Amino acid sequence: MSYLEMQGIIKSFSGVRVLNEVNFSLNRGEVVALLGQNGAGKSTLIKILSGYYNKDGGKILINGEEVHFHAPSDSLARGIRVIYQELELFPELSVAENIFMGDLPTKRFAGIPIRQKEEIEHRAQELLELLGEQIDPAIPVKKLSVSEKQVVEIARALAKKANIIVMDEPTATLSQKEVEKLFGIIRKLREQDVGIIYITHRLEEVFTISNRVVVLRDGKNAGFFDTQDTSWQELVQAMIGRSLEELYPRRTSTLREDRIMLRVDNLDIPGLLEKTSFELHEGEILGIFGLVGSGINELALGLFGALPIRGKIEMNGQTISIHSPAMAKNLGFGLIPADRKQEGIIPELSVMHNITMASLNNYKKRGFLRRADEKTCVCEWVDKLKIRLHSIDQPIKSLSGGNQQKVVLARWLATQSKILIASEPTQGVDVGTRVDIYNIFDNLAKNGLGIIVLSSDLPEVLALSDNILVLEGGNIVGRFTKGEADEQTILYLAMGGKEKVAN
Numbered sequence: 001m002s003y004l005e006m007q008g009i010i011k012s013f014s015g016v017r018v019l020n021e022v023n024f025s026l027n028r029g030e031v032v033a034l035l036g037q038n039g040a041g042k043s044t045l046i047k048i049l050s051g052y053y054n055k056d057g058g059k060i061l062i063n064g065e066e067v068h069f070h071a072p073s074d075s076l077a078r079g080i081r082v083i084y085q086e087l088e089l090f091p092e093l094s095v096a097e098n099i100f101m102g103d104l105p106t107k108r109f110a111g112i113p114i115r116q117k118e119e120i121e122h123r124a125q126e127l128l129e130l131l132g133e134q135i136d137p138a139i140p141v142k143k144l145s146v147s148e149k150q151v152v153e154i155a156r157a158l159a160k161k162a163n164i165i166v167m168d169e170p171t172a173t174l175s176q177k178e179v180e181k182l183f184g185i186i187r188k189l190r191e192q193d194v195g196i197i198y199i200t201h202r203l204e205e206v207f208t209i210s211n212r213v214v215v216l217r218d219g220k221n222a223g224f225f226d227t228q229d230t231s232w233q234e235l236v237q238a239m240i241g242r243s244l245e246e247l248y249p250r251r252t253s254t255l256r257e258d259r260i261m262l263r264v265d266n267l268d269i270p271g272l273l274e275k276t277s278f279e280l281h282e283g284e285i286l287g288i289f290g291l292v293g294s295g296i297n298e299l300a301l302g303l304f305g306a307l308p309i310r311g312k313i314e315m316n317g318q319t320i321s322i323h324s325p326a327m328a329k330n331l332g333f334g335l336i337p338a339d340r341k342q343e344g345i346i347p348e349l350s351v352m353h354n355i356t357m358a359s360l361n362n363y364k365k366r367g368f369l370r371r372a373d374e375k376t377c378v379c380e381w382v383d384k385l386k387i388r389l390h391s392i393d394q395p396i397k398s399l400s401g402g403n404q405q406k407v408v409l410a411r412w413l414a415t416q417s418k419i420l421i422a423s424e425p426t427q428g429v430d431v432g433t434r435v436d437i438y439n440i441f442d443n444l445a446k447n448g449l450g451i452i453v454l455s456s457d458l459p460e461v462l463a464l465s466d467n468i469l470v471l472e473g474g475n476i477v478g479r480f481t482k483g484e485a486d487e488q489t490i491l492y493l494a495m496g497g498k499e500k501v502a503n
């Protein structure tokens, strides 16, 4: 019997079963990866473990003894700690105060006595050092980077004597270096005898960090594996119920050499991006690779008029100016933003309205909205992107995280733009849908669209692009055509390696 046992867990939302007799177990000192497609039930299972949702059936046992979690505090009291994607820190308070939150006098906002302050800062320092981190415990959390905030959350979990730490897609917003740092921390936690549940859509991470893998499919167990005895293919098969021969489409380039859609000349975004020049042809997929923080996100926003830009842009031979997203949209640009959680979703609105809000004009005739057309379009994209839902009228906030992201993707694909700017298009999306998205891009290019894919996923950029630019520190540090691109060189350049700078 394992330290934690979840047995036969059942959960329904408004009569729909989303967890069907799910079993899960975890020992202290091991990392178990929890895998499954978007909507498979991973976050729901975790929310039951954390006392956030009540289960409808099944048992949770810790050390062989049945426990009943009616509220998050019950689960916390048993040493279970979830690090959520939306980090739950107090930005104005110091690192140390955040770590020992709850152990402090209730009037903490009014100020802590000096001696106690020194003491908690000292203890915070010890914990951070245990995790191999150098963060000043006295500075306010709002001054930290995302990955440092994550470390503070983990230190807070340790301070609360966590036996089990759950990480739900912790690396979605981290750079490569930060991911490696997180893995170092996870190894240290394992040495501290903490059990870790690790949720991700990146299979390479599963193989790097986990000891075992539990796969869910449609709210049911779909497989239990020892990481060292399994393979990429086997896990994908368990997740999607069929094998995937190819993750990436075999593209034959549809780039029209003679048709330049976009010519960007010395584009500047003050403080963020310098002298960026490139061309985009009809039927081309241009990949722009950069690590998190390299400027890829800013470039996408700048081209779409959401950040002020300087420089010259020509579209089909005519100089254009883009000062706002509305202007960009009128010119035929579409943007799939990277930060789909922040920028993309209107939580209370239905899935349908979240999809069609950027393309309403397409369903209008003589000023009247044709609901039937709107609905047809929505259903088409729900189908193409395999968005998992009960009804297109349900509020988007009731979808799983990944399915919400797909809705934002659908919104911009539905606008029928001529130039599509896609920033991290497959982040948070499961492997099956990834393949669908790649095929959609391939088809759009075949139909003459120009597509700019800005991504920190190198295999994705390599597989999709006709041409590749590498961005680092707001500068283009490399240019490659499909044939000459090689993974090592690109990564080297993206990480700030000098040499072979082609600008």
Ligand SMILES: Nc1ncnc2c1ncn2[C@@H]1O[C@H](COP(=O)(O)OP(=O)(O)OP(=O)(O)O)[C@@H](O)[C@H]1O
Binding pocket: 013, 014, 018, 036, 037, 038, 039, 040, 041, 042, 043, 044, 045, 388, 389, 398, 399, 400, 401, 402, 403
């Ligand atoms: N509060 C809720 N109300 C109604 N349905 C919900 C609610 N929370 C989750 N669901 C549904 O439960 C199912 C499982 O969702 P869950 O968030 O657990 O998926 P997930 O495996 O975490 O997916 P992802 O990889 O996209 O994060 C989905 O079909 C989702 O729509």
Ligand SMILES: [Mg+2]
Binding pocket: 042, 043, 044, 400, 401, 402
């Ligand atoms: Mg989830």
